[in-house]
Amino acid sequence: MKKKIFGLLLVIALIAIALTNFVKSKVDEDQKVDTSSTEVSAEMKNDSGLEVNQTAPDFKLKTLEGKEVKLSDYRGKKVILNFWATWCPPCKAEIPHMEKYYKNQAKDDGVEILAVNLTSSDKDEKYIRDFVKSYDMTYPVLLDKEGEQQKQYEIVTIPTTFFIDQKGKIQKKIIGPMDQDMMSKAIATLK
Template sequence: MYKKWIIVLVIIVLGTAALGGYLKKEEPKKDPVVESENDDEKDQVIEENGVFVGDKAYDFTLLDKEGNEIKLSDLKGKVVFLNFFTTWSGACNQEMPHIQEIYEKYQEKNIVVLAVNVLAAEKKDAKGVNDFLDEKGYTFPILYDVDGEISVKYKVRTYPTTYIIDEEGIIKEAVTQSMDKKTMLEKIENVLNK
C-alpha cells in the first residue's frame, strides 16, 4: 500500500510540474549561433553584440609575427578575411592550405588576409606557433591574440571562426567551421560584388 501512495505522489508531482511549465510557457531563449539562410553550405552566422553580420567590426590592434602593430581600422578601404585559429585544431589545419591559396590569389588585390592565432587557447608559445607555420610553409599574415581578448570580443567559440569584413568595416560573412577553397572564394567574391 505504501508503494502505491509513493507512486501516486510521484505522478502528482510530475504532472503538476509539467502543467506548471505548460502554463508558464516562456519564450525559448534564442541561441546566439543560428544556421545561415544557405542550407547547402551549413555555415553558421554569429549573432551577438558587435559581431552581427551587418554590424561594424570591432576594432583592434594586434602584433604580427615580426612585432608590427596591425590595427583593423587602418585597413578601411580593403576587404579583410579575418580568421581565428589554433594549431591544435584539426579543422584549422584542414583549411590553412586553402587560406594560403587565397592569400596568394588576392595578395596583389584589395583584400587582406589576417589569421589570428589565439595564444590564450594554444598549447604552444608564439615561437612554437611560428615554427609550426614555417614548417608548413604558410606565409599569410599572422597576428597574435595573446590573452584571448579579441577572440572574446568576436565571440569565438570554435576554431576556426572566420569573418569577412567589407571596405567600410562592416561584417558581411561569419563562418564558424572550416571552409574549402571554393567556399572561401565564393564568400570573398560575394563581398566584393555587393
C-alpha cells in the same frame, strides 16, 4: 535471442537519434546557427554579439614578427579575419586552402587575410612560429596573447572567420573550416 539483440539495437538507435536531435536543437537555439550549414547568413543575427552589417570591432595586435597591426588600417580593403589555433584539426585543414587563395587570388580580389592566433590557448610563440613555417603560411599571423580579441569577437568555436567589406563592416561569418571555393564565393558577395 536475435529478436532481443535487434530490439536492443533499435532502442539504442532511437536513443541516439533523440539525443542527436536534442543536441542539434540546443546548438541551433544557443548559437542560432543552422548546423546543416556552417555559414551564418546576412539576414541572421548570431550569438557572437556581432551582427552582419555591424562595423567590425577594431583592435591592435602584434604579428609574429613583432609588427603592430590595427584592423582599421585595412579600411578600403576586403578582409578575411580568421580566428584559429595550432592544436585545432579543422584549422589545420583550412590553412592550405587559405594559403592557396592568398597566393593565387587575394591580391586580384583586393583581399587581405588576417589570421588571429588564439595565443592564450596555444603553445608558446616559438611553437606557433615553427607551425606557421611548417605550413608555409605567408599571410599575416596576429597574436591574441591575452585572449582579448577572442572575447571581443566572442569566439567559441574555431576556426571562425569573418568577411569584412571595404567599409569595415561584417558581411559574413563562417564557423568551421573553409576551402578556397568558399572563400571566393564569400568574397564575391562583399561590396
